[in-house]
Amino acid sequence: MIAVIGAGVSGLSCAWWLRRQGAEVVVYEADDRVGGKVSTEGGAVLREEGPHTLLADEELLQWLQSLGLSPVWPSQAGAVRHVLLDGCYRRLPEGPLQLLGGNLLSWGGKWKVIRGMLRPGAGSAGLDSVATFCDSRFGSEVLAKVLDPMVGGVFAGDPQELRLQEALPELAEAAQCRGPFLSGLLKMRKRMEGRRACTLQGGLQQLPLRLAAELDVRLNCPVTALRREGAGWRLRTAAGWERAQQVVLALPAAQAATLLHPLAPALADACRRIPYAPLAVVSTLLEADALEWPLEGGGALHPEAEGMLTLGHLSVSNSYPHVCPDGTQLLTSFIGGRRHPERMELSDAEMLLGLNREMAERFGLRARPVSQRVTRWPAALPQGTSLQGRVRRMAQPLAGQGLHVCANWLDGVSLADCLRKGRRLAARLGGVGRPGFA
Numbered sequence: 001m002i003a004v005i006g007a008g009v010s011g012l013s014c015a016w017w018l019r020r021q022g023a024e025v026v027v028y029e030a031d032d033r034v035g036g037k038v039s040t041e042g043g044a045v046l047r048e049e050g051p052h053t054l055l056a057d058e059e060l061l062q063w064l065q066s067l068g069l070s071p072v073w074p075s076q077a078g079a080v081r082h083v084l085l086d087g088c089y090r091r092l093p094e095g096p097l098q099l100l101g102g103n104l105l106s107w108g109g110k111w112k113v114i115r116g117m118l119r120p121g122a123g124s125a126g127l128d129s130v131a132t133f134c135d136s137r138f139g140s141e142v143l144a145k146v147l148d149p150m151v152g153g154v155f156a157g158d159p160q161e162l163r164l165q166e167a168l169p170e171l172a173e174a175a176q177c178r179g180p181f182l183s184g185l186l187k188m189r190k191r192m193e194g195r196r197a198c199t200l201q202g203g204l205q206q207l208p209l210r211l212a213a214e215l216d217v218r219l220n221c222p223v224t225a226l227r228r229e230g231a232g233w234r235l236r237t238a239a240g241w242e243r244a245q246q247v248v249l250a251l252p253a254a255q256a257a258t259l260l261h262p263l264a265p266a267l268a269d270a271c272r273r274i275p276y277a278p279l280a281v282v283s284t285l286l287e288a289d290a291l292e293w294p295l296e297g298g299g300a301l302h303p304e305a306e307g308m309l310t311l312g313h314l315s316v317s318n319s320y321p322h323v324c325p326d327g328t329q330l331l332t333s334f335i336g337g338r339r340h341p342e343r344m345e346l347s348d349a350e351m352l353l354g355l356n357r358e359m360a361e362r363f364g365l366r367a368r369p370v371s372q373r374v375t376r377w378p379a380a381l382p383q384g385t386s387l388q389g390r391v392r393r394m395a396q397p398l399a400g401q402g403l404h405v406c407a408n409w410l411d412g413v414s415l416a417d418c419l420r421k422g423r424r425l426a427a428r429l430g431g432v433g434r435p436g437f438a
Helices: 009-020 058-066 096-101 107-118 130-138 140-155 169-175 181-191 206-212 253-260 265-272 341-345 348-363 387-400 415-430
Strands: 002-005 025-028 054-056 081-085 088-091 196-200 216-218 225-229 232-237 240-244 246-249 276-287 299-301 310-315 328-336 371-382 403-405
Touching (some): 002 009, 002 232, 002 240, 009 025, 009 246, 054 058, 054 415, 058 415, 096 107, 107 140, 107 181, 140 299, 225 253, 232 246, 246 253, 265 387
Parallel strands (some): 002 025
Antiparallel strands (some): 276 371
């Protein structure tokens, strides 16, 4: 038997592919539901309380459809994104040419972008922080106006803390090319062609529910201890000790550290130190005419220098009109993040008061929201730092003994990353060949 500890998307993906290969698999989950941070509140209003989109290529889409899951594509009305600069929203460029042609940067900033694009890559660039890489290659203006809000929006993180090769591995690969950085960037864009953002009919929670439907998932069943026994492992649950030939840890880093400590204290310490960004996800349902100056497009990002309460907003119903009834609109706002954990100490009432004040200032909110929901994630998003490299090195001996890590804090945090790493690990454990979309 192969034991998968944790029923988030990474663990479920690994378990599903192992089961597909004919392995006996049991998934142990401490919570009363599957999916981890993937959570959808259904009903007349479809609210995503965690991730909002899935970035899928054609092969991943075909797999989703084979599961009976229906992708929902964003409307053209949600295609544009904005960034707040000097109190005004400006269109966020889609690529280098738009960055050079628009009014986001000064002429001096544009010149630094051109120089940075033409400079050759550096073999050690991936070891830099995101901030150091951007500042040294393109200057502080691009860092403040482009990379800073992007990192805040994607990772709720601090670009000074994030390591380039852990947070943005495709960009790190481009930065390490021998020729001009532009050539590496073009190769990266070519590899990423065909990836499209979507949601799922019924919400993203349909994905973990569908995977779990074909698995032996034991809810409310935490694993409290691991022991090596002969060529296999023993796991302690409330029902007693159980045996497994292989174990997959698909837990948040701190919980994984608790199980690892008796086996590998140094590895457990490294896992425990992996930083997470706390995040509050606030969904606001409004009447269609509640905003005097509604934000066009799919949403906006807020750089740290703007001093806003939120990291940004998603105009969810602009992208996906089906999520709320006609005559209403749905916005999702993000509060907290790695640089502002103190904002998580606000009560719901205080948080909503500040958010509504911000919407009044920025969007001309002129009517009370129909409803608002606050979902708090004290440890929402793991941050890619130098610690992940240490964890990989120290985890290798345990992998040789049949104890593996498959979690969103290692090798990519997105839903697509989690699906792919689950399939990759299942392929290795099952001894199969090419791992498809992985």
